[in-house]
Amino acid sequence: MRRSIGFLFSGEHPRLPPAEALAVVESESGASDPLLWRSRVLLARSETPSIGRLSSRLAFTKKIFEAYSLALSNDLRPLLEVIPVPPMSGVSFRVRAVSLGGGLDARVAERVLGGRVLRAGSGLRVDLEDPDVEILCLMLPRLLIIGQTLSSIDRSRFRLRETSMRPFFHPTSMNPILARAMVNLARVREGSLVLDPFMGAGGIVLEALCVGARVIGVDADPDMVAGALQNLSFYGFFRGYSLMVANAVELSLDEKVDAIVTDPPYGRGARVLGFREPRSLLERFIERSPDLLREGGWISISVPDRIGVEALMEEAGYSVRGVYFIKVHKRLRRKIVVGRLDYAGDLPGDLERRPYQASERDLYSGLV
Template identity: 35%
Template structure:
C-alpha cells in the first residue's frame, strides 16, 4: 500500500475524511488512517488515486505523502530531503512548488516567500529545474495547524462538475433535493461498488441516483409520488444514465429485490422538526424494509433530522458512522452509515 495525503474541502468537519474511507472501500480497497489534521487526511491504501479523484466530492486533491513536519522552513526542507523524494524522482526533472495554507495556519510563514526559498534550495541541491507552466511533477506543501504536510500531487478532484449538476440546472427541479456534493458523498459513504445495484427508496427527482449512476452503479429509484418518479427519469436521462430502474412504490414495502448499496434522504419537512410520530414510524418501518433487501455485509447511508442509530440497530443493522450537519437554526441533518451483518 502507498501512503497518500488528501486535501479536504473543509465544508464539514468529518464528512470529507469519512468519504475518502468509504470511496476506498467501495472500490475494494482498505484505508489505514495515519494522521488526521485540519483539512488534511494522511493514510495508506492500494486504491488508484486517479480513480479515487473521479469518485470524491469533498476533496480538492490527492498527493503522494513524503513527510509531515513542524511548520518551520528548515524543518520542512530537512524533512523533504530525508524522505524518499530523491529515490522517486530522478535528477534534472522539471518541477513546480505550491504552498497551501489552511485557514490561519503557520502565520509566521509567508507562502510566496516560502515557495521561492524552497524552489531555490531544491534546484541548488539536486539540479532540478523549475517550470511553472508544464512541470513534470508538482511538490505541494500544506500548512495545517502547526504542521506542514509535504508530498507530490498525483490527482486533482474536478469539483466544477458538481456545480454543473446543481439542482437548478436539471430538467426536473425540487427544492428539497440535496446538492450533488452531498449526494455523491452519501453514495461513497454507502460503499457503492461499480456495477452494483444501488437503491434510493425515497428517490424524489433523482439527485442521489444521478451520482450513483455516474460512479458506474445501476440506480434503482422508488418514490411514492408518480410525479417524482417522472422527474427522476428526466434527470437521469439528461446526464446520460441509461441503465436504471424506476418505479412508484412505498419504501416500507420493498421486497422482491436484492441490492448492493442504499443511500437515501427521506422527506422530513416541518413535522419532522417537532419529532412527529408519523415521521418516526416511517423511518422505523422503512429501515426494516431496507434491511431486508440489502445484501449481507453491504452498507446503507440515510439522513434524518435527529439521531436514529438505535432505530437502525432495532432493524438489525450495525452502526458504522455518524455525522451531523446544521441546516439552519432549527434543523440539523444527521448522516447515518449502517452495515448489514454478514459477508458478501
C-alpha cells in the first residue's frame, strides 16, 4: 500500500537531505513520487517502507512522519482552528510544533492544536515527556502541515564514529554523516556488494557496513589498509568485508559490485598513485569503473568542484543523477556526483533518465 511519508531535515545542506531520503526509500521499497519539497520538509508517496530501516540509515533526517493534512494561507493563525487533526482515543500524546519561517509562535500552535485534539478525542491525556503519540505541526511560509511522528532519529550515533574517535586517524578522512549520505545516494541496501577503491582510513567502508552491505575496500598504501582494518575492528566489524592493497586503476575483481562509493585522493594522495593531477587519476579510474560495476549499478563519488567529472562519467556510460556541492573550507569545495551505469540498450537522452533532481528554481521555490 502506498502512503504519504514526510521527512523533517536537519538543515545542514539545502539539497542533499531530500535526495538522500528519496534514494533510501527507493533502495528499501522501490521508487517513490516526491509530492512536495519546501525548506527542510519533504513529502513523498511510496510503498510502505520499514520505518525502522529508514531511521537507522538516514544521515540528514531528524524526524519521519505520516502526513495527515496540509493547508495553504497567507495567514497561518486561523488555520490552526480548522485544519484537520488525527482522531485518537485512549492514548497519551503531545503536540510538537516546529517553526520553519511561518511566522507563528510554536508554543501558541502547540496549545491551540493540543486543545483541539483533546476535545475531538476520548480518553486522551497529555504527556510531554514520553507520549504514545506525537502530533507534528510544521509551520512554513504560507503552509501548515499536520502529521504523526513515526520516528525521531537520534543523530548522535554518528558522533561515535567521528574521525577523532577512531584509533587510526587521518586528516583527509570524510566525516561519518557525509560518508553515510554518499552510501545512501548509491542506493546501497542490505546485502549489496560495495566497492571503495580509494578507502583511505575506511570511513566509507565503515558506513556501508553499518547499513548491512558487503564491502571491498582498496588502497594503494599498506599503512592505510592496516589503519582501516584497525578502525573496522574497533567498531566491532570482523566479517563482511575484504580489504586489499592495490592500485584502483589496475583493479580486477572476481565479481562485479552493486555500487561504487568513494572519495578519491587529490594533491599528494594522487601523486602517490603516480598521477601528477587528480583529474588524470579520475579519468583513468572512471574509464575503467564500468568493468567493476554491474549494469544498473550506482556510483557516488566525491571530487573537488573544479574537476568536471560529470562529462567523464557520461562518456563512460553513466547517466548523472545528481550533483551536490559541499563547502569544506574557505578555499575548497567538494561536489558529490551520483550516477547510474546504464543498461546495454538503454534509450538515449532523457527517456531513460527519470531521477529526482531539483533544479535551481526548485531549490528556491521549494516546490517539486
